[in-house]
Amino acid sequence: xxxxxxxxxxxxxxxxxxxxxxxxxxxxxxxxxxxxxxxxxxxxxxxxxxxxxxxxxxxxxxxxxxxxxxxxxxxxxxxxxxxxxxxxxxxxxxxxxxxxxxxxxxxxxxxxxxxxxxxxxxxxxxxxxxxxxxxxxxxxxxxxxxxxxxxxxxxxxxxxxxxxxxxxxxxxxxxxxxxxxxxxxxxxxxxxxxxxxxxxxxxxxxxxxxxxxxxxxxxxxxxxxxxxxxxxxxxxxxxxxxxxxxxxxxxxxxxxxxxxxxxxxxxxxxxxxxxxxxxxxxxxxxxxxxxxxxxxxxxxxxxxxxxxxxxxxxxxxxxxxxxxxxxxxxxxxxxxxxxxxxxxxxxxxxxxxxxxxxxxxxxxxxxxxxxxxxxxxxxxxxxxxxxxxxxxxxxxxxxxxxxxxxxxxxxxxxxxxxxxxxxxxxxxxxxxxxxxxxxxxxxxxxxxxxxxxxxxxxxxxxxxxxxxxxxxxxxxxxxxxxxxxxxxxxxxxxxxxxxxxxxxxxxxxxxxxxxxxxxxxxxxxxxxxxxxxxxxxxxxxxxxxxxxxxxxxxxxxxxxxxxxxxxxxxxxxxxxxxxxxxxxxxxxxxxxxxxxxxxxxxxxxxxxxxxxxxxxxxxxxxxxxxxxxxxxxxx
Ligand code: COA
Ligand code: AMP
Numbered sequence: 320x321x322x323x324x325x326x327x328x329x330x331x332x333x334x335x336x337x338x339x340x341x342x343x344x345x346x347x348x349x350x351x352x353x354x355x356x357x358x359x360x361x362x363x364x365x366x367x368x369x370x371x372x373x374x375x376x377x378x379x380x381x382x383x384x385x386x387x388x389x390x391x392x393x394x395x396x397x398x399x400x401x402x403x404x405x406x407x408x409x410x411x412x413x414x415x416x417x418x419x420x421x422x423x424x425x426x427x428x429x430x431x432x433x434x435x436x437x438x439x440x441x442x443x444x445x446x447x448x449x450x451x452x453x454x455x456x457x458x459x460x461x462x463x464x465x466x467x468x469x470x471x472x473x474x475x476x477x478x479x480x481x482x483x484x485x486x487x488x489x490x491x492x493x494x495x496x497x498x499x500x501x502x503x504x505x506x507x508x509x510x511x512x513x514x515x516x517x518x519x520x521x522x523x524x525x526x527x528x529x530x531x532x533x534x535x536x537x538x539x540x541x542x543x544x545x546x547x548x549x550x551x552x553x554x555x556x557x558x559x560x561x562x563x564x565x566x567x568x569x570x571x572x573x574x575x576x577x578x579x580x581x582x583x584x585x586x587x588x589x590x591x592x593x594x595x596x597x598x599x600x601x602x603x604x605x606x607x608x609x610x611x612x613x614x615x616x617x618x619x620x621x622x623x624x625x626x627x628x629x630x631x632x633x634x635x636x637x638x639x640x641x642x643x644x645x646x647x648x649x650x651x652x653x654x655x656x657x658x659x660x661x662x663x664x665x666x667x668x669x670x671x672x673x674x675x676x677x678x679x680x681x682x683x684x685x686x687x688x689x690x691x692x693x694x695x696x697x698x699x700x701x702x703x704x705x706x707x708x709x710x711x712x713x714x715x716x717x718x719x720x721x722x723x724x725x726x727x728x729x730x731x732x733x734x735x736x737x738x739x740x741x742x743x744x745x746x747x748x749x750x751x752x753x754x755x756x757x758x759x760x761x762x763x764x765x766x767x768x769x770x771x772x773x774x775x776x777x778x779x780x781x782x783x784x785x786x787x788x789x790x791x792x793x794x795x796x797x798x799x800x801x802x803x804x805x806x807x808x809x810x811x812x813x814x815x816x817x818x819x820x821x822x823x824x825x826x827x828x829x830x831x832x833x834x835x836x837x838x839x840x841x842x843x844x845x846x847x848x849x850x851x852x853x854x855x856x857x858x859x860x861x862x863x864x865x866x867x868x869x870x871x872x873x874x875x876x877x878x879x880x881x882x883x884x885x886x887x888x889x890x891x892x893x894x895x896x897x898x899x900x901x902x903x904x905x906x907x908x909x910x911x912x913x914x915x916x917x918x919x920x921x922x923x924x925x926x927x928x929x930x931x932x933x934x935x936x937x938x939x940x941x942x943x944x945x946x947x948x949x950x951x952x953x954x
Contacts, residue, residue, distance in 0.1 A: 323729045362779055368556060389408075391626045395629050395631070415448045425512070425532075437517075439607065444629060463893050476561055482534065483517070489893075497524030556580075585618050592726050603628075659698075659711075662688070680705070687712060692816075821916070845867070907934065
């Protein structure tokens with residue numbers, strides 16, 4: 320089929336407001352908008368101003384009232400515990416009503432914040448939707464973050480309540496969440512009045528009298544009593560959630576998502592980008608703690624009336640590299656969305672894809688990859704073994720949906736390996752040099768999006784409007800800075816090459832090296848440090864920390880390095896995957912004292928080293944190379 324992409328993109332370009340007004344017909348509004356787009360509002364304008372709506376109503380109630388009460392909405396598949404459950408739209412609504420009633424009993428109302436610190440269990444999705452129902456603002460914190468990271472988010476979001484669970488389960492270990500939650504509340508200045516805790520069989524949490532409550536028990540009672548809560552009307556421009564993501568410092572950025580534009584954009588993507596119809600099963604194998612989980616485990620599939628899967632497991636080891644194929648065949652998944660790292664893990668365990676042949680993948684139509692660069696080897700392996708289109712697409716926590724992709728629903732465009740393809744309607748993507756001028760076709764530069772951003776993208780950062788403007792809008796006036804570097808070829812295909820800031824991407828997880836440097840610098844023996852991301856065959860990148868010790872420190876380097884690894888795990892969390900601290904005598908710097916992180920990365924990755932003209936002492940680069948080789952890294 321010829322792709323309708325060019326026609327649809329042109330339709331958007333001709334009249335963006337008409338385009339999004341038409342897409343908005345797919346959403347049920349309590350009150351229609353005054354303006355589709357108000358250029359005077361917010362940092363770059365706001366979408367659907369004056370409209371009122373409720374995201375939970377659009378995800379659940381309308382499907383129950385109309386055509387799909389008995390259709391599965393949420394399938395819980397947990398190979399790590401051996402549990403499975405299916406919730407129809409009606410069941411899910413019943414549970415979300417119960418959860419919303421409980422939250423309201425503890426005083427949660429429209430505009431209040433609720434932090435959700437949960438493993439991949441159905442209650443996590445229910446808590447998100449219950450907040451949406453009440454007009455409360457959720458902030459989900461990924462379970463792999465440590466207490467200090469959680470505390471930072473508690474202090475920024477100031478939640479009235481926290482919803483959590485006694486534990487998460489990682490291969491070979493039970494991660495007790497409650498002690499982390501207690502420690503985070505001890506560390507934070509803001510104290511939530513209520514914690515609702517799911518007691519899981521694998522670990523019991525001790526509850527603080529007056530503050531903590533057994534959520535499972537409360538849910539049973541609320542369901543038995545048939546409790547219901549009306550959907551609270553909110554403005555289209557009111558926040559639905561805050562999702563913290565790494566910035567250039569240890570202080571994460573609270574990306575704000577609104578209600579109206581978010582629904583319009585996500586609903587549009589399900590058919591047009593992912594090619595999925597209502598009633599079909601869509602599976603995003605991510606975590607609700609990340610933006611992919613927010614958009615494509617929870618909101619988009621449910622807005623669309625599709626069935627979604629919450630998968631508590633790993634691509635390998637739970638129990639083997641065939642688990643993705645088992646889930647696809649057992650639940651009739653039509654489309655899978657995951658990070659390339661998951662496929663690299665599977666490819667490593669089952670290079671010939673033997674386990675694929677053990678399952679009937681008749682339902683399966685497409686694989687979408689995002690979260691990090693999709694290396695052509697992985698794409699080819701997946702295409703070859705699965706015999707379905709493998710589609711890379713590029714986006715960020717900030718945008719909430721794909722900036723650049725290959726719109727399966729509009730008719731797939733030819734794939735160029737290494738490119739996530741072309742800008743989606745809504746995004747006018749440009750590549751600029753550092754002075755803000757367009758670079759020639761095919762040249763590397765800063766990837767930016769001409770303002771305004773489309774519906775669904777962040778309107779601001781929580782409580783940090785200045786930081787929002789400074790981080791995204793001020794460097795290239797009139798454009799949104801993605802902080803990715805890339806190039807666009809003569810066919811308009813974009814290639815994303817690297818970040819322009821100190822963010823690294825580890826197993827599809829976005830991490831700040833600046834945040835890790837803050838932790839290392841806090842060790843009593845460390846004089847200075849630099850953290851870089853180095854290439855890793857499985858995770859894409861892994862962090863590597865170089866430290867210079869204070870003079871007079873006589874303890875063994877190995878002992879201090881071990882403490883540093885432990886410190887990052889303790890302060891940021893296991894998700895940082897920080898396993899490599901290397902002591903060196905000096906760090907390479909420019910004459911003005913700037914640490915040459917990019918040059919160190921080139922040495923570690925065995926690339927051609929471009930020695931900056933401003934380097935202070937080139938001999939230090941040899942010392943770095945030698946230190947890396949001692950740790951088995953670099954050539
Ligand atoms: N709670 C507590 N700890 C967690 C956690 C959670 N929710 N998630 C991960 N961790 C821990 C892991 O157990 C691991 O600990 P370890 O150092 O003791 O082994 C550490 O954090 C690093 O985790 P991860 O980077 O996920 O590596 P892994 O070795 O456990 O698994 C992959 C590697 C590739 C299988 C895994 O990263 C994966 O499935 N990735 C999919 C990508 C993805 O979901 N991306 C999200 C965006 S789409
Ligand atoms: P996150 O906000 O965690 O989704 O991370 C966003 C960042 O991940 C982007 O700015 C990119 O650096 C990187 N990224 C995400 N998807 C892709 C992709 N398909 N190709 C290359 N990089 C990607």
